[in-house]
Amino acid sequence: MIRFPNPGSDISSFIRIFYEIFEVLNSQDFFSLDDMLLALVKRDLATSCGFMGEEALLLSVRKDRSRDPLYNQSKMYSELFKVLGWIHPLKRKLNFQFTYFGTHIVEAKLNPSAIFEQAALGIAYPNEILDVKGDYQLRPFATFLRALGALDGLLSRDELIVGPMCLGNDRDDLLFNNMIEEIRNLRGSWQALNDRMEAIAGQRNISLNTMKNYTRFPLAVLRWTGWTKGETNKIIYDKSIKFDRLTDKGYRALKLIEESKDIRKIDLEEIDETTKDAITRLSFYQILGRAGFDTAPVESILIEDQVLVENYLGSANHPILFSPFQELHSDYLYSIFPNLSGREASKTPIGLHLSYARGGTAEIRYSSVELIGETGHLIEELASGSQDVDGETLDVFKEPIERGWDLGTSIEYIMSQYADANKDIFYPVVEKLFKAIGYDCELSRTGVNYKRWDAMIRSPKHSMPVEIKSPGEEKFLSVKAIRQALENKVILLARAASATEFEDTSLVVCYNLPNDRSEVSSLINDVFEVYGIVIGVIDFRALLQIAGSHLLLKKEHNRNQLEKLRGFIRLSHP
Numbered sequence: 001m002i003r004f005p006n007p008g009s010d011i012s013s014f015i016r017i018f019y020e021i022f023e024v025l026n027s028q029d030f031f032s033l034d035d036m037l038l039a040l041v042k043r044d045l046a047t048s049c050g051f052m053g054e055e056a057l058l059l060s061v062r063k064d065r066s067r068d069p070l071y072n073q074s075k076m077y078s079e080l081f082k083v084l085g086w087i088h089p090l091k092r093k094l095n096f097q098f099t100y101f102g103t104h105i106v107e108a109k110l111n112p113s114a115i116f117e118q119a120a121l122g123i124a125y126p127n128e129i130l131d132v133k134g135d136y137q138l139r140p141f142a143t144f145l146r147a148l149g150a151l152d153g154l155l156s157r158d159e160l161i162v163g164p165m166c167l168g169n170d171r172d173d174l175l176f177n178n179m180i181e182e183i184r185n186l187r188g189s190w191q192a193l194n195d196r197m198e199a200i201a202g203q204r205n206i207s208l209n210t211m212k213n214y215t216r217f218p219l220a221v222l223r224w225t226g227w228t229k230g231e232t233n234k235i236i237y238d239k240s241i242k243f244d245r246l247t248d249k250g251y252r253a254l255k256l257i258e259e260s261k262d263i264r265k266i267d268l269e270e271i272d273e274t275t276k277d278a279i280t281r282l283s284f285y286q287i288l289g290r291a292g293f294d295t296a297p298v299e300s301i302l303i304e305d306q307v308l309v310e311n312y313l314g315s316a317n318h319p320i321l322f323s324p325f326q327e328l329h330s331d332y333l334y335s336i337f338p339n340l341s342g343r344e345a346s347k348t349p350i351g352l353h354l355s356y357a358r359g360g361t362a363e364i365r366y367s368s369v370e371l372i373g374e375t376g377h378l379i380e381e382l383a384s385g386s387q388d389v390d391g392e393t394l395d396v397f398k399e400p401i402e403r404g405w406d407l408g409t410s411i412e413y414i415m416s417q418y419a420d421a422n423k424d425i426f427y428p429v430v431e432k433l434f435k436a437i438g439y440d441c442e443l444s445r446t447g448v449n450y451k452r453w454d455a456m457i458r459s460p461k462h463s464m465p466v467e468i469k470s471p472g473e474e475k476f477l478s479v480k481a482i483r484q485a486l487e488n489k490v491i492l493l494a495r496a497a498s499a500t501e502f503e504d505t506s507l508v509v510c511y512n513l514p515n516d517r518s519e520v521s522s523l524i525n526d527v528f529e530v531y532g533i534v535i536g537v538i539d540f541r542a543l544l545q546i547a548g549s550h551l552l553l554k555k556e557h558n559r560n561q562l563e564k565l566r567g568f569i570r571l572s573h574p
Helices: 011-025 033-042 054-060 069-083 100-107 113-122 140-150 157-162 173-186 190-204 208-213 216-224 248-259 273-290 296-313 379-383 391-396 398-403 407-417 423-436 479-495 518-531 540-553 559-563
Strands: 087-089 095-098 154-156 228-233 241-246 440-443 455-458 464-468 506-510 535-539
Touching (some): 011 033, 033 069, 069 087, 069 095, 140 154, 154 157, 157 190, 216 228, 216 241, 273 296, 407 540, 423 440, 423 464, 423 540, 464 479, 479 506
Parallel strands (some): 464 506, 506 535
Antiparallel strands (some): 087 095, 228 241, 455 464
């Protein structure tokens, strides 16, 4: 029987605990269960004997760690984080590292449901991450949904136990169909179902209550994702029993499962390394794409992978149901993906995470900065100094140029290098990038009160104040920066420090756009409706793309559109 740890059945709290642990521990090369425990205590998320925080820790400590309630709670969390692919164990089994997948869980913090659903579907046994008792070939949540579909959309807790959770091989159609038939035969007799439960408990030498506890996490996931909803049925067993009913969303997830090519680690053991790498990359970025992430920056990397995978599958356009970080060992994955341990990824040199693209729906009008001019990949020409480009500006792209990466890959790498930069590092880089694309940009000196803006783009007619937010100040844009941009424009107009027109934009440069853009968008719109003042937002990735397109591809942007930008910039990827 598949056994899921049970640290709690509130999935929102479970995900929040991961965020808090990540925030406290992600700067470490590795962490232990005790580190996790102390992080929970620090954030007042540890409870024991009716107390919270340090009091709970004092009351929890036992000489025998196996009897320590909080230590065991951390261990259960770690087991689930491992099976979801968010952390990986090191050689010492109780030391861990956050994974590349785990960073994306944090990236989707404001709306984690879509990526959590993908992680649930990605759970598969056996895998190289966990030592699991029993000889299973099972993708549990896919099997649960398939069983629900085969049983008229209804499945009770005890049926979940006697059926999918005890299935030995979900790839064996005969075994699966026999399981469905057994459940159908049990229906109508509550006693027969109880007898079957007791027989399983006896065979596995566990109590009925323990078996039922193993269902708490699976049932919580099914309901939290919206794949099922609870429903009381008095007919199937001639008494009132709670069932899970498959929802429309659950049927859509089931359709994805049925249309996907299910690949497991065992399938990759007999294929060549190049094809294995291709499947690993493509399947993971498909997961991110289905979860609402912007995968455009890696599309160029995946073109050859797509061809190799199509040759392996024998057909095109198959979604892949395979989650590398939930089935494959980290030593192999670190050769494919970036990681947080300081070791350099050798085959996919992109940043620590892709951007989460799923934002709010109340966005205001976008102004698109069009990149125009001839397309030409001139990395070799630039590297030899054939174009008159400021040396310091080119230094931002120096390493990507030397490595021969394309622009999309280069941008994601540079993003990762400045992911934690404070204003003393980030502001000068922003200044250099604006200069690279032809603007007379100058940072304001600290302490000069009449220059309230962080930088000024000077022009004979269209000067623009620039409010800058480094990732060290805030990773995602907040409404505070918009208020400051409004103040910058008002002060510029009042003091006539530089020539500008009323309808010219007041710029904000941030590291990441907000995950939920609606609040920021609404404020930008309100400022325009009430005061007529235009505020435009450029994130670091967009600024790198404009500068990189200019430096590497000899493309120029439409300056007039930038000067009148209202809202967020939207760029097509090169």
